[in-house]
Amino acid sequence: MGGKLYGVGVGPGDPELLTLKARRVLDAVPVLAVPVSQRGEESLALGVVRGFVRRDQEVLSLFMPMSRDRTYLVKCWEAAARELLGKLRQGRDVAFLTLGDASLYSTYSYLMEIIQRLDPSVPIETVPGITSFSAAAARLNLPLAKGDEALAVIPALEDPEILEELIPLFPNLVLMKVARRYDEIVRILARAGVAKTSVLATRCGHQGESFSWDLEAGIGQRHDYLSLIIVKGRGQQI
Ligand SMILES: C[S@@+](CC[C@H](N)C(=O)[O-])C[C@H]1O[C@@H](n2cnc3c(N)ncnc32)[C@H](O)[C@@H]1O
Structure with missing residues (x-):
């Protein structure tokens, strides 16, 4: 049985603006996936929930650069989606964290669409956040x-x-x-x-x-x- 993908909006920055649902999902998943626009940088979304992350949770940084080159972007998103799929196929649930709301100008939307295309059997739940x-x-x-x-x-x-x-x-x-x-x-x-x-x-x-x-x-x-x-x-x- 494969894992479930959650797209979690963590709100704009103040950890108190995390929803109860986001917090419940964060606590429950073994893997937290976070977008980074430069390799090695700390994800802004991870920074919001830093205080809640446990040692036994894996943090998977996904390289999702900012670029005007659409071909390059799609290549990076597909590579990130495949990394995520790897975790899901191990039967592990993954929460992809994104700033603000998950449905508003978020790289999560691209990832979700690629994963749906690569493997339509993956269960996906989007958890909204405060914009x-x-x-x-x-x-x-x-x-x-x-x-x-x-x-x-x-x-x-x-x-x-x-x-x-x-x-x-x-x-x-x-x-x-x-x-x-x-x-x-x-x-x-x-x-x-x-x-x-x-x-x-x-x-x-x-x-x-x-x-x-x-x-x-x-x-x-x-x-x-x-x-x-x-x-x-x-x-x-x-
Ligand atoms: C890629 S969009 C992400 C929007 C996010 N999903 C939301 O629901 O607000 C990034 C833009 O959102 C705005 N933004 C996100 N977080 C912000 C914050 N804490 N303070 C001010 N603007 C913010 C800025 O305009 C930034 O350039």
């Missing part, structure tokens, strides 16, 4: 959306200019993965008149957590990968 933007909004006591307002969740775009079209459409936006194109994004928010009603959340729940309502002050600086912007558009009062 980074929910945690950021909560830290600021800021509603993400009220009443019948829409909320758009947008990754840092290849072409940030598209934000100019989206800002008038949505009263609330969450911009994720903003670090690399921060300056362009903030200039667009300023031109659209929403820079002053937007907030930058960095390393929410991690050491060095910070929030800034002065987005333009951050132009020209380096930004942490764990950064997102919540935009309260259409002239809303904050």
